Amino acid sequence: MFTGIKIHPGARIGQSLLIDHGHGVVIGETAEIGRDVTHYQGVTLGGTSLHEGKRHSKLEDHVIVGTGAQVLGPIIVGEGVRIGSNAVPLKNVPKGATMVGMPARMVGRRKVSEEDFCAYGTPREGLPDPVAQAIDALSGHILELRARIEELKSGRREGEELRPAAAAESRVPRADDQSSIVA
Numbered sequence: 187m188f189t190g191i192k193i194h195p196g197a198r199i200g201q202s203l204l205i206d207h208g209h210g211v212v213i214g215e216t217a218e219i220g221r222d223v224t225h226y227q228g229v230t231l232g233g234t235s236l237h238e239g240k241r242h243s244k245l246e247d248h249v250i251v252g253t254g255a256q257v258l259g260p261i262i263v264g265e266g267v268r269i270g271s272n273a274v275p276l277k278n279v280p281k282g283a284t285m286v287g288m289p290a291r292m293v294g295r296r297k298v299s300e301e302d303f304c305a306y307g308t309p310r311e312g313l314p315d316p317v318a319q320a321i322d323a324l325s326g327h328i329l330e331l332r333a334r335i336e337e338l339k340s341g342r343r344e345g346e347e348l349r350p351a352a353a354a355e356s357r358v359p360r361a362d363d364q365s366s367i368v369a
Contacts, residue, residue, distance in 0.1 A: 197231075200247070207253075216240050220247035220265070227253050234259040246281075248298060266298030 190209035193199070197213045200221040205211050210228035213219070216239075217231040229251045233241035240260045245251070249263055252271035257263060264281035275290040284294040 197242075214242035216260075217242035218244040220245055220249065222248050224250045226251065226255075226271070229254070230256045230258070232256065232258045266296075 191205060191211045193211075193213040194215040194217070196215040197217045197219070199213070199219045200223065202222045203219055204224045205226075206224065207227040208225070211225055212230045212232060214231055214233050216233070219231075223245055231243050231245070235241055243257045243259065243261050243263060245257070245263045246265040246267075248266045249269070250267075251257065251269045252273065254272040255269045256274045257269065258274070259276075261275060261278050263269070263275065263279045264283065266282045267279050268284040269275060269279070269290065270284070270286035272288065273285050273290040274288045275285050279285055279290075280292075280295070282296050282298045283292045284296070285291065286293050
């Protein structure tokens with residue numbers, strides 16, 4: 187009640203679980219947590235059903251679960267995994283993976299090392315920036331469209347010489363051009 191952390195007495199927790207800024211952490215009845223695991227604020231290891239048996243996740247050794255992440259159902263999170271803030275993994279996570287997003291997707295994989303610790307579960311170096319990737323893709327598309335517009339304006343295709351007939355056919359009437367008005 188004082189900490190805002192709810193750990194079911196049936197949960198199996200290994201040595202050296204660190205719950206940093208723990209308010210809102212929930213660990214369900216059939217959850218299993220390995221050694222040297224770090225949880226940040228608002229992490230949930232929750233169940234997705236009410237049936238008997240294994241309903242909660244298993245986190246192997248050296249896992250870091252970032253702020254607000256939700257690990258739901260009987261999935262296995264491999265050794266050395268990093269789950270980024272607010273991520274929601276929906277299926278088993280392989281050893282050494284870095285998971286981000288909703289639903290979580292793997293954005294990297296590395297060799298597992300006990301000395302390797304990454305606060306909040308997401309490294310800053312080496313991760314793809316999805317916003318930068320989207321902007322780069324859009325910029326490339328805009329350049330292609332501009333080239334195509336110039337092709338159409340000149341009445342020729344790339345590599346093709348301008349012919350008088352092609353130029354006349356591609357003429358676009360202006361708003362003040364009376365010859366284009368049909369009575």
